[in-house]
Amino acid sequence: MGSCIICGTDVEGDGRICRSHQEDVVFDFRGNSPDQLVANRFYRGVVDGYADFGVFVDLAPGVTGLLHRSELDVRLESLEWEPGDDVFVQVTGVRDNGNIDLAWSIRQADREFRGELVHDGDSEWLPTDQADETEATDTAVETEPVEATSETEQTETAPTETEPTETADEPEPTETASEPETTETASEPETESAVEAAAEPADSVTASDERVTVASLGDRVDETVRLEGEVVSVRQTGGPTIFELRDETGVVDAAAFVEPGVRAYPDVVVGDAIRLDGEVERRRGDLQVETEALAVLAGDDADAVETRLAEALTAEARPEGLQPLAGDEAVAGLGEGLLDAAEAIRRAVLESRPIVVRHPATADGYVAGAALERAVLPLIDDAHEQSDAAYHYFTRRPTDEPVYGMDAATNDATRMLQDRDRHDEKLPLFVLVGIGSTTESADGLDLLSVYDVEAVVVDAAVADAETRAQVDTLVSPTLESVDADLSTGALVSSLASAVNDAVRSDLVHLPAVSYWAETPDRYVTLARDAGYDRERIAELREAVALEAYYQSYQDKRELIDDLLFDDGGDLAAHVSAQFREKLETERETASANLVTESVDGVEFAVLDTDAYTHRYDFPPTPLLLDDLHRHHANGDAAATVGIGTDELYVRSTGDLSVRSVASRTAEIAPEADVSTAGRREGKISFLAGERDAVEDAVVAAIADAF
Structure with a gap:
């Protein structure tokens, strides 16, 4: 039975990752068939090429999946991947014909996963466990430091105690390789020495005693520096442990390595004030510090860090x-x-x-x-x-x-x-x-x-x-x-x-976009001065409304950004045309089925939204009722009511409180369990079996209010 490389719990068979941590690990696939892939796992792949509908990614020789454009978090045209690039994707499923469906991974670096495993279809193991034993024996006793064999292990290798000589307290660095040490070498206290090195106080490292700031690291690549700050997150990868350090000027990742997948400095937790010495490097364009020593600060030193951070927050957080x-x-x-x-x-x-x-x-x-x-x-x-x-x-x-x-x-x-x-x-x-x-x-x-x-x-x-x-x-x-x-x-x-304040000029047209009717002149003028006339503002509003409806739980960050800030005109105009077509079609159907009533001289327009709207297509009922009341309530209607199975919406030209209407309705129809479901949208909910009673009660309640 294997054990999970992250939490250590037992795993059935020879597996190395438990069920709850499947998505925390990236897999290097060494199999030869799509059927050997495991759904919902993240895999390292290589970009094979582009098509109009997505990106083909090779997970292994002869095993290629499709990352469809609908799965991307960015537009396909703006994706910066090139053929041959290493990327990370999630396998969502394998079809009967062998086609592999892939999903986007927001994590695009080894360090962003908590572990790394090799998977050949039958078994899985750590990258360092795949060595040829004979070759490992030949290299185990070498003392020349060599370059790490994978990107996740390109931090400085922890020193290894080789012989219990007089200089044993100054261990020589050992070679890092993908092969495991031989049994004889493994019996040496290598891990103990590595842990001792990881616990070494920061003051003992050959680095400048002068503290530098995170903001200055861009000018200090390849230099050994000293940082002081607060730990804001800790991530364990298949190689190093990544500490995210924040000082008064910014945040940077610091990688600390003991051995693959083993937590460095296990006593360091989020919120600790620390001093860290290490070499500044760039990894895929991002700055990272390769930790040589780290110490948790206490007393006056910790207070000094906290004071600097607090003063910086106070100075920077409050706008002028x-x-x-x-x-x-x-x-x-x-x-x-x-x-x-x-x-x-x-x-x-x-x-x-x-x-x-x-x-x-x-x-x-x-x-x-x-x-x-x-x-x-x-x-x-x-x-x-x-x-x-x-x-x-x-x-x-x-x-x-x-x-x-x-x-x-x-x-x-x-x-x-x-x-x-x-x-x-x-x-x-x-x-x-x-x-x-x-x-x-x-x-x-x-x-x-x-x-x-x-x-x-x-x-x-x-x-x-x-x-x-x-x-x-x-x-x-x-x-x-x-x-x-x-x-x-x-x-x-x-x-x-x-x-x-730096983005103020980007925002000036947005207030005008947010109004459906009676946009204040001050905002119309502000938008016009920025180059947005009424027609353009209407296009943006309608386009955003349409996109807001579809996939309503998604932020659609890039799409909304294109519409509101970076669109040359074609996208908003195109989507706006769809909006108008769909709304006009629904409006025609609804208008033909509005029932006009008069109670005590108060005119009402009532629509059965179950019978005369497409409830699960655009436009949503609140938007349709807004439009009907503005344009199709026969001009004299004091209120428009759209009533469905167990909810209704009220639109009024007067100052009508939906809570007052709901309260009065509950008095008239006490068995309906009436409540206000959304004051802003004029929404009232009730028991479906009391719909007829509620409709009459709402009309009476509105008439009383007028």
Whole structure:
């Protein structure tokens, strides 16, 4: 029976990885048949070539899979892989005809996996276990240091004690090779010496006693330097242990090697203040320090590190001030709250804490989320040396629900705990825009609070008093100051400019995109001055709305970026044309089946959304009801109601409170279990069996309100 190379648990047969860690290891496939591959594992491959529909990747001679363009996290045209490049992919399945389906791997370096194994179809082993025993015997006693045999082992080899002579306390380096040592050599205390070397205090290494900063490492490649900072993450690979170190100027990876797959400095944990000496190198364009010695600091030395980091955070995190886009006075009135939110976001970047942005899957929600993304990603790139840091430290998760409910919160809690336990990541900062400000989100926010997770809520709608006490930072108008024409996209665009003023010019057209009707003149003028006329703004809005609907749980980062920031006009115009065609088709059907009613002189337009809409195709019911009420409510209708199996939406031209309507409906139809499911979207839920009673009660409740 084998044992897992990561956690050490027993594995059936000769396997070397347990079920729970299958996706933490990268495999080097040595088999000869697709049937020998294991689904959901990550494999190293070589780019074979491109086609219009994807990339062909060789996993072994004669074993080639297709990475379809739909599986990529970037556009196929922007992929920088060249034929012959080593890449990492996930095998999602092997078809009956032998075709191999592949998926994108965000991890594109050995160090980003916690281990490495060779798989020949029948068995699996560590790369260092495949040696020819005779050849190992010939090389085991050599003392000349040689270049490591794989990229993951290109750190300095730990010194090995060779003979118990008078100079045994100054061991000679031994040769690193893929072959294992002979039985006789393995009995020597090599591992003990390596561990002793790993525990060596940093002061004993021949390096400058002068501390350097992470920001200066680009000018110190091939030099041995001394760094001091905080450990923000630890990753174990099949070769070295990777410590991510943060000082007051940035973050860098430091690789420490004892032996393949063995944790170096096991007592060092996230949050420790450390001193590290090592040589600066570049690996695939990223800076990395090859650790020669590392020591955990205590007392005054640790206090000095913490003080430097705290002072740097204070100096860098708080923006100098807020300059609302278009000089919006409603936004200016929320200035202190917006500065608090901006400081929390900037602090998370500087602390190497992941940021998770939640927003509705609507045009307004996507504009708000994209504005923050545009501001934060450059800050992450500046703070981290890894080229893919933006994918690790910033996540945008749209939701098709109008509130931050238990479904979204459970998903978020599950992911953050997995990242904490499997990858030693810090718990993230959650930024909820356009959701999370009302009592319907209370349960979701409570779940996050159990783990003492920091949450920032930004919403243009008036927040409930209970929510204000639930989150760390909440930016929302009060009833006294509410500006009815303020959208969340407009509010968050000004927040984004405070987070990163360097991207302000990229954001000026976004507020206008976030409005469906009655866009404030100040934002129309701002967009026009930036080269976006009303027609162009409408195209962007419609294109984002259409893409927001499809794959609503995906951020579609590159696609949204192309639409809002980098599109020359063709993409938005093309998608907008699809939007209009689909909406007009649905509008014609719905308009023909609107039922007009009059109660106490109040006109209503009622639509049976189960019978006269395509509920599982575009447009979504809320967007369709908005359009119907604006253009097809016979002009005189005070309200438009769309009612389905167990939920309905209310649209009104007056100042109508959906909570008041729901409360009155519950009084009239007490058996229907009526509740407000989303105040912002005018959504009310009820028991399906009481639908007829609820329809009559809602009409009566709206009539009472008018």
